[in-house]
Amino acid sequence: GPAAPATQVAPAAPPGPPLPVVVLDAGHGGAEIGARSRDGVLEKDLVAQYVARVRLALLSTNKYRIVLTRTGDLAVSSDQRALAANLAGALCFLSFHAGDLGAASPRIAVFSFQAPAPQALAEPPALVPWDQVQAARIDLSRQLAEALQQQFALIAGAVVDAPGAAPMRTLRSVNAAAVAIELGRLAPDENSTALTNLVFQQQVALAVVQALANLEKEG
Numbered sequence: 001g002p003a004a005p006a007t008q009v010a011p012a013a014p015p016g017p018p019l020p021v022v023v024l025d026a027g028h029g030g031a032e033i034g035a036r037s038r039d040g041v042l043e044k045d046l047v048a049q050y051v052a053r054v055r056l057a058l059l060s061t062n063k064y065r066i067v068l069t070r071t072g073d074l075a076v077s078s079d080q081r082a083l084a085a086n087l088a089g090a091l092c093f094l095s096f097h098a099g100d101l102g103a104a105s106p107r108i109a110v111f112s113f114q115a116p117a118p119q120a121l122a123e124p125p126a127l128v129p130w131d132q133v134q135a136a137r138i139d140l141s142r143q144l145a146e147a148l149q150q151q152f153a154l155i156a157g158a159v160v161d162a163p164g165a166a167p168m169r170t171l172r173s174v175n176a177a178a179v180a181i182e183l184g185r186l187a188p189d190e191n192s193t194a195l196t197n198l199v200f201q202q203q204v205a206l207a208v209v210q211a212l213a214n215l216e217k218e219g
Helices: 043-059 078-087 130-152 198-218
Strands: 021-026 065-068 092-098 107-113 164-166 177-184
Touching (some): 021 078, 043 065, 043 177, 130 177
Parallel strands (some): 021 065, 107 164
Antiparallel strands (some): 107 177
């Protein structure tokens, strides 16, 4: 049979600080398909397309190392997603979702984490409980959400909401700036053309690159 392709050996990186890690999280996967459009596009597949584009756009800057929480069509638990980010020492965590955000399409909303109920702690515990890890990073997460919203708002034709907060399980245990990026409208009575549009997908990817660059300047 044909010879197996030679494995590509990455050139040795010049000595220096390791690149900051960006974790990209494509929501759903496996039997968990998420939302579905009239023309049969599934949320799990659509968000994987966005993650692939954002990954390439970030890699092309040579400034980041990218970790994906799911590769291929696999079911991955929220805890596994958070663990991937925490083990990688992530700078930030971007979770992509799509659904019915109302009539407008394309629409983008960015959420940081909001605890389901305020928990008053007399004094912080020595070890932060797993389900409260994100609480210590919430200011960074809000800054990330604002930086992303500002760049998404520059995309012509897109309706972009002000940054919000929601008790999203995937973000709860991430020890990094963490946001969910929701894309709409993906719904049974709407075709997905606005969201599968390759130009729009690329604009979203480039907006993510610019938002991270702006945060770096401010930091």
